[in-house]
Amino acid sequence: MNRTARLYALVEELRAAAPRPLTVAVLATRFEVGTRTVQRDLQALMQAGVPVRAASGRGGGWSIDPGTTLPPIRLTADEASALTAALAAVDAATPYAGAARTAAQKITASMTGPASEAAREFAARIVALPTRSDPAIRTTVEQSLAAHTVLRLSYTDAAGRESDRVVEPAGLLTADGRWYLIAWCRTRLAGRGFRLDRIAAAAPTGERAQPRDLAGLLRDSAAAGAGQPAVLAALAARPREPEGTGPANRPGRPAVGAGR
Known part of the structure; x- marks a missing residue:
C-alpha cells in the first residue's frame, strides 16, 4: 500500500x-x-x-x-477530470477560494488509480491568467454571508462613481466569470448587486441582518432569470439540520441594480 x-x-x-x-x-x-x-x-x-x-x-x-469528515468517495476518471476543471476556475476573486484550495488538496490526497492519473494529466494541461483581488475583502464578505450580518461597503460602480453603502447580504450571483454580492441596500432601499472586484473596502458591523429572499431581490432586475446551477441542485435539496427559531423570511423587493 x-x-x-x-x-x-x-x-x-x-x-x-x-x-x-x-x-x-x-x-x-x-x-x-x-x-x-x-x-x-x-x-x-x-x-x-x-x-x-x-x-x-x-x-x-x-x-x-x-x-466533520466525509465517508469514502470513489471517483471515476471523468469525475476527477470534471473536478479538476471546476477547481481551475477558482481564482483569487472567487468566494471561498482559500477553502476551495484546501478541499482540492484533500480530494487529491484521497484519489488513487485511474482517477488520480486522469486528474494529474488534465491539470498539467490547464493554464490561467492571474487576477487581482483583495483577499481581506473577499474573506469579510464570506464571513458576513455565513454569519448573516450587516456589511459596510465602499463601492465603485461601472461608471466609476464611488459610494459608501450599508447592506444586508442575501447571496451570491455568478455570471460571465464575475461574482456579485446580492444584498438589500439600506442606502438605496432596494436590492442591489455589488461586483466583488469593485468593492474597495468591506467592514463588518456586527449587526444581525434581516433574512432576505434572494429570488425576490433579483426580481425585475437584469438577473431575474438567474437560477440555481444544476450541479448544486442535489446539494441544496438535502434536508437542513434543525435550527433555532427566528424571524420568517420577508419577501424581497424588486429592482436589483448594479450597485447604483
Missing part, C-alpha cells in the same frame, strides 16, 4: 472506531508498518486539516470526529 492510499485508509480506520481512540501501535499492526511511519502519517493528516487528534494517558490514542 502506497502512502496516499494508507493516509486515506487511516482516516477510514479512525472513522470506523470513533469515538474510541486507537493507539499508534494498533494502527501500525493494522497497516503492517512501523510506529514512526504511522506517527508521521497522522501528523501529515493534521497539517492537511483532517480533524484527527491525540489524547495522552491511559486509554488514550488517536481519534477523529466522524461528524
Whole structure:
C-alpha cells in the first residue's frame, strides 16, 4: 500500500472506531508498518486539516470526529477530470477560494488509480491568467454571508462613481466569470448587486441582518432569470439540520441594480 492510499485508509480506520481512540501501535499492526511511519502519517493528516487528534494517558490514542469528515468517495476518471476543471476556475476573486484550495488538496490526497492519473494529466494541461483581488475583502464578505450580518461597503460602480453603502447580504450571483454580492441596500432601499472586484473596502458591523429572499431581490432586475446551477441542485435539496427559531423570511423587493 502506497502512502496516499494508507493516509486515506487511516482516516477510514479512525472513522470506523470513533469515538474510541486507537493507539499508534494498533494502527501500525493494522497497516503492517512501523510506529514512526504511522506517527508521521497522522501528523501529515493534521497539517492537511483532517480533524484527527491525540489524547495522552491511559486509554488514550488517536481519534477523529466522524461528524466533520466525509465517508469514502470513489471517483471515476471523468469525475476527477470534471473536478479538476471546476477547481481551475477558482481564482483569487472567487468566494471561498482559500477553502476551495484546501478541499482540492484533500480530494487529491484521497484519489488513487485511474482517477488520480486522469486528474494529474488534465491539470498539467490547464493554464490561467492571474487576477487581482483583495483577499481581506473577499474573506469579510464570506464571513458576513455565513454569519448573516450587516456589511459596510465602499463601492465603485461601472461608471466609476464611488459610494459608501450599508447592506444586508442575501447571496451570491455568478455570471460571465464575475461574482456579485446580492444584498438589500439600506442606502438605496432596494436590492442591489455589488461586483466583488469593485468593492474597495468591506467592514463588518456586527449587526444581525434581516433574512432576505434572494429570488425576490433579483426580481425585475437584469438577473431575474438567474437560477440555481444544476450541479448544486442535489446539494441544496438535502434536508437542513434543525435550527433555532427566528424571524420568517420577508419577501424581497424588486429592482436589483448594479450597485447604483
